[in-house]
Amino acid sequence: MAWISLILAGLCEMFGVVMINKLHKDRNWKSLVLLVVGFGASFLFLSYAMETLPMGTAYAIWTGIGASGGAILGMLLYGESKDWKRLVFIFMVLAAAIGLKLVS
Structure with a gap:
């Protein structure tokens, strides 16, 4: 269950990062609330x-999911x-996170 929780934490981190960008563009309360909820x-x-x-x-895995996921969402x-080259380095971050799972 801890690994599922960790993956959910990384996905929420990605959501929070997207909300930072949305708040920067829109400057409204909804974006701010969603940002706080995502990171919380x-x-x-x-x-x-x-x-x-x-x-x-x-x-390490939490930051890897958040960083690589944020970069992928930025592209999409x-x-x-x-x-x-950017895709190769994102893949390397994800591979390192998977490697940590395999040895933990």
Whole structure:
């Protein structure tokens, strides 16, 4: 259950990052509330996962999901660069997160 919670934490982190961009563009209360809810849920799920998983592993995977997911969402939703080199490094972050799961 801790791994599912950790994945949910990473997905909420991705949502929070998208809401930062939306708040920057729209400047409304709805975006602000969704940003706080997204990051709040992310920390809640991360905290639950860290009751079982080692802190270093949980944090590395959480940030990996958030960072790579945020970059992918930026490409899909906001027209950011889809350069092959960028995709290779995103893949490397995800591969490292999977590797930590395999050895933990």
